[in-house]
Every structure is written in C-alpha cells, then in structure tokens.
Amino acid sequence: MIFKLSMLSSHARECSTAANRSAGNTILSQLLTQFENYLAGRGLRLTGQRQLIAATFFTITDHVSTEELYRSVQAKMPSIGYVTVYRTLKLLAEAGLASEKNFKDGFARFEKAGRKNDHHDHLICTACNRIIEFRNPRIESLQDEVAQEHGFLVADHNLEIYGLCSHCRKSIN
Amino acid sequence: MIFKLSMLSSHARECSTAANRSAGNTILSQLLTQFENYLAGRGLRLTGQRQLIAATFFTITDHVSTEELYRSVQAKMPSIGYVTVYRTLKLLAEAGLASEKNFKDGFARFEKAGRKNDHHDHLICTACNRIIEFRNPRIESLQDEVAQEHGFLVADHNLEIYGLCSHCRKSIN
DNA sequence: CAACTTATTGAAAATGAATTTCAATTTCTT
DNA sequence: AAGAAATTGAAATTCATTTTCAATAAGTTG
Numbered sequence: 001m002i003f004k005l006s007m008l009s010s011h012a013r014e015c016s017t018a019a020n021r022s023a024g025n026t027i028l029s030q031l032l033t034q035f036e037n038y039l040a041g042r043g044l045r046l047t048g049q050r051q052l053i054a055a056t057f058f059t060i061t062d063h064v065s066t067e068e069l070y071r072s073v074q075a076k077m078p079s080i081g082y083v084t085v086y087r088t089l090k091l092l093a094e095a096g097l098a099s100e101k102n103f104k105d106g107f108a109r110f111e112k113a114g115r116k117n118d119h120h121d122h123l124i125c126t127a128c129n130r131i132i133e134f135r136n137p138r139i140e141s142l143q144d145e146v147a148q149e150h151g152f153l154v155a156d157h158n159l160e161i162y163g164l165c166s167h168c169r170k171s172i173n
Numbered sequence: 174m175i176f177k178l179s180m181l182s183s184h185a186r187e188c189s190t191a192a193n194r195s196a197g198n199t200i201l202s203q204l205l206t207q208f209e210n211y212l213a214g215r216g217l218r219l220t221g222q223r224q225l226i227a228a229t230f231f232t233i234t235d236h237v238s239t240e241e242l243y244r245s246v247q248a249k250m251p252s253i254g255y256v257t258v259y260r261t262l263k264l265l266a267e268a269g270l271a272s273e274k275n276f277k278d279g280f281a282r283f284e285k286a287g288r289k290n291d292h293h294d295h296l297i298c299t300a301c302n303r304i305i306e307f308r309n310p311r312i313e314s315l316q317d318e319v320a321q322e323h324g325f326l327v328a329d330h331n332l333e334i335y336g337l338c339s340h341c342r343k344s345i346n
Numbered sequence: 347c348a349a350c351t352t353a354t355t356g357a358a359a360a361t362g363a364a365t366t367t368c369a370a371t372t373t374c375t376t
Numbered sequence: 377a378a379g380a381a382a383t384t385g386a387a388a389t390t391c392a393t394t395t396t397c398a399a400t401a402a403g404t405t406g
Contacts (some may be wrong), residue, residue: 045352045354048401079355087355107392134322138315146312147296147336149307151342152298152338156335161325221372254385256366260383280363
C-alpha cells in the first residue's frame with residue numbers, strides 16, 4: 001500500500017502507520033517511519049497532527065519557516081495550531097530529520113536533514129530572497145583542515161554567501 | 174596630541190575631534206575620524222555618546238553584542254541608554270566600520286569591519302561560546318568560484334564552524 | 347471494552363531582542 | 377545668542393519564539 005498525503009485527514013485512526021506503510025518504499029514513507037520510531041522510542045505519541053506536519057514537511061523540497069509550514073498544513077487541517085507546527089519541527093530536529101538554519105532574515109528556517117554526506121551550503125539572493133543550494137567537497141575538506149589545525153571537533157557548519165543572483169543582477173541598473 | 178579613551182566624558186565639548194586628533198596616528202583615531210567623516214557627510218551630528226560608543230567599540234577586539242557594548246559604555250557614562258548604543262552600532266554598520274554577525278545564540282553581534290582583504294571566518298565552541306577567528310584564502314577563492322558558476326554577484330559571506338574547542342574537548346568525558 | 351494515566355493540543359499569555367515613538371535636550375548653523 | 381533640526385533615553389511596540397494551562401486524545405492496563 002502506497003502512502004499518500006491525501007490520506008491524511010483529521011481522522012487519525014485512518015492515517016497510515018509504519019505497519020500498513022511497510023509494503024511501500026518511498027523516501028517519504030521511510031522518513032515517516034523514522035519519525036515514528038523516534039517517537040515510540042521516547043514514549044511520545046503519534047498523533048494525526050504530527051503525522052500531517054511531518055509528511056508535509058518531508059514533501060517540501062525547500063527551506064521552510066515555521067510560518068510557511070503552518071500555512072501549508074493548515075490548508076489540510078484548519079484546526080491545527082501554529083504552536084503544534086512549531087513543536088513538531090523541534091521534534092523533527094531532535095530526531096535528526098530536520099535541521100534549523102538561521103539566515104539573516106530574522107526567522108528560523110528548517111530543511112530536511114539526514115545523511116551526513118549530503119551536506120550543502122547556500123547562496124542567498126538579497127534582492128529576491130531566492131536560496132540556491134550548492135555542494136562543494138573541496139570547501140568541506142578545507143573546513144575540516146582548518147578545524148583540525150585549531151584542535152576543534154566539528155559538530156556542524158554553515159556557509160552562506162549573500163549577494164545578487166543571476167536574475168536580479170540583470171534587473172538592477 | 175594623542176587621543177585617549179579616558180578623555181571621553183559627559184562634557185562633549187572637551188572630547189577629541191578630528192581636528193585635535195590629527196597629530197596622532199593610531200588606528201583608533203583613524204577609525205574615529207572615518208566615523209566623524211561619515212556623520213558629517215550625511216548632516217548627522219557628532220555627540221559625546223556617539224564618540225564614546227564608537228571609541229569603546231573600536232577598542233574591543235572581540236565580537237560584541239549590543240548588550241555587552243552597552244554595559245561597557247555605561248561604566249563610563251551611566252546616563253547612556255541601551256537604544257543609543259543600538260542605534261550607534263547601526264550607524265557604524267552603515268558607515269562600513271562594523272559588521273553584523275548573527276550566530277545561533279539569537280542575538281546580533283558586531284565586529285570591527287573594514288578592509289576587504291581582511292575577511293575571516295569563525296570557529297564557535299558550543300560548550301564555552303568561545304569564538305575563534307581564522308583566515309583561509311583557499312576557502313575564500315573556492316567560494317568565489319562557486320558563486321561565479323551560479324552567476325552570482327557576491328556581496329558578503331559567512332562561514333561558521335560549530336563544535337568543541339580543544340579545551341572543551343578535554344573537559345568533557 | 348472501559349477506566350486510567352500521561353502526552354498532546356491549541357489559545358492565550360509571556361518572553362526577549364530588536365525597533366519605533368515622542369517629548370525633552372543637545373548640536374550646529376546663522 | 378537664537379533658531380532649526382538631529383539626538384537622546386524612557387517607554388511603548390513589534391515580532392518571532394517559547395511557555396502555560398485547561399481540555400482533549402493516545403495508548404496502556406485491568
């Protein structure tokens with residue numbers, strides 16, 4: 001049985017669970033299973049809200065703010081509160097399934113996180129707020145070198161390049 | 174006449190100005206002169222508070238938060254308000270003499286800024302909050318390369334490496 | 347299946363840094 | 377020295393985030 005977003009309704013009992021999703025093998029269902037395992041392992045509960053929020057989050061490819069995810073989720077479940085989205089994002093981050101980014105625009109953004117080897121960084125257009133991801137292993141390894149030189153044990157890193165994207169460069173005199 | 178911080182008092186008229194500081198040639202006096210020029214060029218006024226705040230800021234080597242600078246300044250001029258420090262830091266940033274950094278701890282920090290060629294990045298210890306600066310031209314040029322590949326016009330960039338400093342590594346089991 | 351314990355939810359309130367407002371004061375010009 | 381305009385500092389406001397709490401829901405146990 002393939003998991004579908006449209007199945008998520010306010011009737012929590014009808015929602016997919018790890019059990020009835022096991023036949024499917026999409027990335028989405030894998031991520032949801034990971035989340036469920038995280039919750040189960042801590043005695044936390046799997047609710048319809050959490051399922052919907054997590055599924056919506058995993059479906060979004062970009063970086064979302066709490067506000068954006070909240071609006072997206074609310075379209076499907078109007079009763080849901082901002083705070084629940086906020087709390088679920090924190091849970092996802094604790095579970096290692098989301099990572100928080102703080103760009104200069106003053107509010108937190110989250111992106112899917114996971115695999116150590118998929119680290120990427122960001123080009124951020126200060127005119128149109130577009131965020132472009134890039135990967136550069138050479139920069140990564142230089143960072144590790146620098147850290148080693150200082151006896152530093154790296155947990156995470158963050159590289160943001162601010163400027164004008166190719167599109168905005170042209171439209172500005 | 175050498176400029177001294179201790180000369181700054183609440184009597185603005187007695188404070189050093191570009192004119193009577195011109196004989197001295199310290200970096201501090203150069204920076205203050207730049208700030209004064211910036212103010213003059215915009216019809217803004219040179220006040221005792223601004224002089225004191227700027228001078229104190231230029232004297233601090235580290236990254237300061239508005240709060241920290243406020244406390245530092247208040248020790249010399251108790252009547253000064255937080256808002257004035259906040260506003261002066263913004264002015265200094267506009268003048269290109271300070272640059273704002275937003276690390277993950279939730280409040281803005283400022284550091285002396287200026288010379289394009291002195292760009293540096295930060296190793297940030299998540300245990301003791303120590304901030305270590307480093308310079309790595311190879312990382313810089315790789316960043317520029319990446320930006321070029323995306324047709325991006327770089328205005329600024331920001332590299333933070335979070336982890337444990339050599340000291341904290343040892344003290345944690 | 348029903349009762350129970352405990353987690354979760356959502357609204358509202360609280361927090362905290364950043365920012366604005368405004369009357370009093372100070373600066374700088376004339 | 378007087379006037380126009382900028383600045384100051386206290387208080388109020390904003391805005392994202394975080395906490396509180398009573399009502400509700402989840403999952404467990406008998």
